[in-house]
Amino acid sequence: MLKARLHVPLGFAALALLAVLAGCGTRQPATPPTDPGCMAALAATGARFSPWPAAPGGACGVDQPLILQRAGPALVPPLETSCAMAAAWAGFVPELDRLARAEAGTPVAEVLAAGSWSCRSMTGNSSRPSLHASARALDLRGFKLADGRRIDVARDWNRRDAAGRFLRAVGKAACRHFRVVLGPPADRFHHDHLHVDIGPWRLCQVG
Numbered sequence: 001m002l003k004a005r006l007h008v009p010l011g012f013a014a015l016a017l018l019a020v021l022a023g024c025g026t027r028q029p030a031t032p033p034t035d036p037g038c039m040a041a042l043a044a045t046g047a048r049f050s051p052w053p054a055a056p057g058g059a060c061g062v063d064q065p066l067i068l069q070r071a072g073p074a075l076v077p078p079l080e081t082s083c084a085m086a087a088a089w090a091g092f093v094p095e096l097d098r099l100a101r102a103e104a105g106t107p108v109a110e111v112l113a114a115g116s117w118s119c120r121s122m123t124g125n126s127s128r129p130s131l132h133a134s135a136r137a138l139d140l141r142g143f144k145l146a147d148g149r150r151i152d153v154a155r156d157w158n159r160r161d162a163a164g165r166f167l168r169a170v171g172k173a174a175c176r177h178f179r180v181v182l183g184p185p186a187d188r189f190h191h192d193h194l195h196v197d198i199g200p201w202r203l204c205q206v207g
């Protein structure tokens with residue numbers, strides 16, 4: 001009985017998902033309105049950043065471009081990104097710190113970043129511009145902890161130790177904080193990094 005009752009809503013859900021996906025293919029991501037207070041709000045978090053003098057324009061232009069050196073832990077390397085993405089990241093840092101202390105017993109010293117801005121299409125879907133094209137996404141390849149340990153998404157994601165638990169906890173927490181989060185369980189494109197973004201879609205694939 002339960003199975004029969006579940007079939008209908010699941011069927012509807014699948015159809016609704018297909019309709020959403022079909023619609024997405026023909027729409028550009030909505031550009032959020034510029035927040036004139038973004039830079040001041042980011043500075044108020046204690047984040048350190050500088051102007052991005054060679055920020056691109058045109059199709060891969062970035063709204064309020066900046067180079068983020070640190071938001072709590074240092075970004076290594078410093079990140080060419082948008083103010084909106086930097087502010088979203090800064091908002092997540094207290095959670096990141098809490099998880100590192102809980103799972104690994106020590107805070108995060110460095111975030112090993114793998115880029116925010118990249119003028120390209122979405123991985124696995126060349127018809128859509130990536131959120132990276134507007135620097136509204138961030139890729140993370142791992143973390144260096146304050147005790148010197150290095151935690152690597154490619155190497156440690158599936159481990160049963162503190163490193164693996166920490167990474168998977170970061171993925172789950174990121175899903176509550178960002179719009180799309182893709183980790184190694186998502187697909188082969190994300191075997192070595194965690195993607196988070198502030199785009200219009202919502203998807204959590206971290207386990």
Ligand SMILES: [Zn+2]
Nearest residue numbers: 137138139195
């Ligand atoms: Zn990405």
